[in-house]
Amino acid sequence: MACNIGKEVDREFLPYVTVYKDGSVDRPLETPFVPPTPHDPATGVSSKDITISENPLIKARLFLPKLADSESSLKIPILVYYHGGGFLFESAFSADHHLFLNTLVSEAKVVAVSVEYRRAPEHVLPIAYEDSWAALNWVAGSGSETEPWLKKHGDLGRLFIGGDSSGANIVHNLAMRAGKESLHGGVKILGALLTHPHFWSSKPVGTESIEGHENAAPYVVWNFVYPTAPGGIDNPMINPLSPEAPSLQGLGCSRLLVSVAEEDLLRDRGVWYVEGVKKSGWIGDVELVDVEGEGHAFQILRPGTENANKLIKRLADFLQK
Template identity: 55%
Template sequence: MVSPTKIEVLTDLSPFIKVYTERLLGTPHVPPSPEDPTTGVASKDTTITPNVSARLYLPKLSNPTQKLPILVYYHGGGFCVDSAFSCQYHRYMNLLSSKSGALVVSVEYRLAPEYLLPAAYEDSWDALKWVCSHVLDHTHFEKDQWITNHADFNRVFIGGDSAGGNVTHNIAMHAGSESLPGNVKILGAVLSYPHFWGSNPIGDEPTEDMEQHIAYRLSLFVYPSAPGGIDNPSINPLADGAPSLSRLGCSKIIVKLAEKDDFTSRGLAYAEEVKSSGWKGDVEVVVVEGEGHCFHILDPETEKAKNLIKRLASFISQ
């Protein structure tokens, strides 16, 4: 099913001018379900702050007091399209929750160009803080009963794909310098096809007309005020002068990549830099041959997609 294009007013200076945003990618939004017919996972929507909402996924329970790992997930879409409520992410989160046995919080952060970076980073950090605040007896956030009753705060994970993989890195770095509510620690981070780029090509990246690559242009479009431009550490964590990756605030990382994805060379370099940085955690790298960007989300029924989802589920459930 193809989503109709969505046109929104970005700036209204009537009667002089209106500036519109037309989003060309993304899938239709779908409602949550008390029980997904394929996986049995329950889902519901919640508001976290005036700027941030989320869809929660609860797998089938073996007993009513069962504690589960919790995954805070950040969707992809180049910081400017797609949604936690889209058809493809709803399908993927149902599968991931079912296979991993995790309570999933899929975050709906603000998108560019209406809300330029670092808005998505701020929203994503607020969402993680909201989740962790459930460990406290008293908080100014409204608590959710699924999280209160079933979250194991010794098994907190963050993850995302593409732009969401970039967000995951930045949130892990933030957690390395600022404590979360209740001093909750992030156990693991999942970076799938992370959106990293830079001014100097790495590996198989194009050596000519680097500035014309869509990743380069998109990065500057969604973060035009970034100090250092394309080599801002949030976009290029390998840039000269970027904070040491030894500061990552989690205990283990899995970097998932695909052979035919333009982000793979930089993803591999990122993983190697983490390993050599002095960071004390464990790094796992997965490169799936013959596949492209976000293939396991776009078509989760292929054998390679099923195997990758199974491996990710194992990373979370172990």
């Protein structure tokens, strides 16, 4: 983290982000970045960094599982992944997400594209959504035609999108967009993974408290990362069940898995979302995974634990079907 002693603060959202008047930004809680690994010693997974677009600048980290000589031409599912961090911090290059995707790619035997979308506050929403859609279209088009790992091993007939927290929010919005706007070449999304999705609204749901609802972290985060959002916290991108939101019947995928955690503030939102999908008339298979005794993004923040390993196995099973 850069030294910003003596700099004048413009605005801040503590403890996550401080913006200084010179335009510099501090992210005190951000996980350190790590380089890609040509051959991860623990999993055998290889990774590399690529540039999807120069203008705007969109990067990604690709992951390829260890394949036997007999599998040198094997076609495997593609997972386009969007990291969490409240649209504010964390990265496709963060140590925790790198470790998580090494483990998931090894378990699921998929080729993964972890997208480095532009983040707030330097780039407020909806820029992250636009970058994420552009990256997905790249995978469906020129990426699978020119990027060696995708060209040789990627099966566009088994295209998945996935993400955690704010990344899961992005996944929902991409799936909705894919329901009304074709991806390059008419490629279809087979399935979507949403782990601990970041949704909220002006009215509490489930066990959420009425008192202090407007000061809850998901509410404050949204106002910070998308201050001009039409409808504020009831914008359909954060409240997919708002009166102005398009019907969830329009989700542009065939299968959906939503994972929640008992001790997560966002737990009831995930359940609420699944119930909304079921009631919408969406023609597809939706599954809910509810993990007891765990908190938000535990599969990333508590790697190697029994519950983290179990959830990763569950996600892998979804990707292998």
